[in-house]
Amino acid sequence: AMMVLEGDADGMISGHSRAYSNVVKPIFEVIGKANNVSKAATAHIMITQRGPLILADTSINIDPNAEELAEITQMTANLGLAFGFDPVLALLSYSNFGSSNHPHAVKVREAVKILHSKNPQLIVDGEIQTDFALNKKLRKSQFPFSTLGGKRVNTLIFPNLEAANITYKLLKELHAAESIGPIMLGLRKAVHVLQLGASVEEMVNMTAVAVIDAQEREKRRKVKMGLSNETD
Structure with missing residues (x-):
């Protein structure tokens, strides 16, 4: 979560081997809401x-x-x-x-x-x-x-x-x-939580979600800064 907050990673998924509440708590504490x-x-x-x-x-x-x-x-x-x-x-x-x-x-x-x-x-x-x-x-x-x-x-x-x-x-x-x-929904960064014991397919799907989320956030950042154009 700290890597995502500091910009060293664009997104993250977690939760395969831990209870949902144990995963969500540090995410809210470190990253927080948008x-x-x-x-x-x-x-x-x-x-x-x-x-x-x-x-x-x-x-x-x-x-x-x-x-x-x-x-x-x-x-x-x-x-x-x-x-x-x-x-x-x-x-x-x-x-x-x-x-x-x-x-x-x-x-x-x-x-x-x-x-x-x-x-x-x-x-x-x-x-x-x-x-x-x-x-x-x-x-x-x-x-x-x-x-x-x-x-x-x-x-x-x-x-x-x-x-x-x-x-x-x-x-x-x-x-x-x-x-x-x-x-x-509503977090500052592209962070998503797996269900405990998620299958490989579920992990792949959630990784795709995190990627799309991170891409959409980058698009919005560029628009806000006036860096985007019609060819993006």
């Missing part, structure tokens, strides 16, 4: 029969509030863009667009309002149940007002850690979906 990020988060890219699906937050934030949920959503959208997605994001709940006023549903609804206000170009909506999020024909027939329209949702944002973690592991075990993650 500027203007209040909460770091994680995402998994699941390679499913219907195509890639990004899930967040799968490993860190237990019960994010509306503002934190909005920040996690924006960081996950940025991850999708870095990997060539046009992010279409659904914020999930047991409720659909105000059908419940329980605090668990309200916070998701409030997060969507924050996102629509701060980034009106972002294709995101909720709160919405999973089946409506993933079935665009069903969604369009029942909720034609949704900003998701008839688009295929490729990113799912969960209301809490329990829901996200359980879902990605269900997909992995029951449907043999390939899992890439947890991909760290």
Whole structure:
């Protein structure tokens, strides 16, 4: 982590032989969060029969509030863009667009309002149940007002850690979906953590993630310094 912080390495992955919490703690202590990020988060890219699906937050934030949920959503959208997605994001709940006023549903609804206000170009909506999020024909027939329209949702944002973690592991075990993650979001450098006992394939995939992350950061640095041009 110190090598990455000092610029002697562009990125790192760790965690194959140590518990997740033991790996993450020194990363936060040495590298820390990026500027203007209040909460770091994680995402998994699941390679499913219907195509890639990004899930967040799968490993860190237990019960994010509306503002934190909005920040996690924006960081996950940025991850999708870095990997060539046009992010279409659904914020999930047991409720659909105000059908419940329980605090668990309200916070998701409030997060969507924050996102629509701060980034009106972002294709995101909720709160919405999973089946409506993933079935665009069903969604369009029942909720034609949704900003998701008839688009295929490729990113799912969960209301809490329990829901996200359980879902990605269900997909992995029951449907043999390939899992890439947890991909760290909101850190100062390109640092990512493997699951304990990760396979060789998972380590290769996470190395590719770290490389892409480091490249995207370098592009942004050049743009900020006015060093980039159209031929880059």
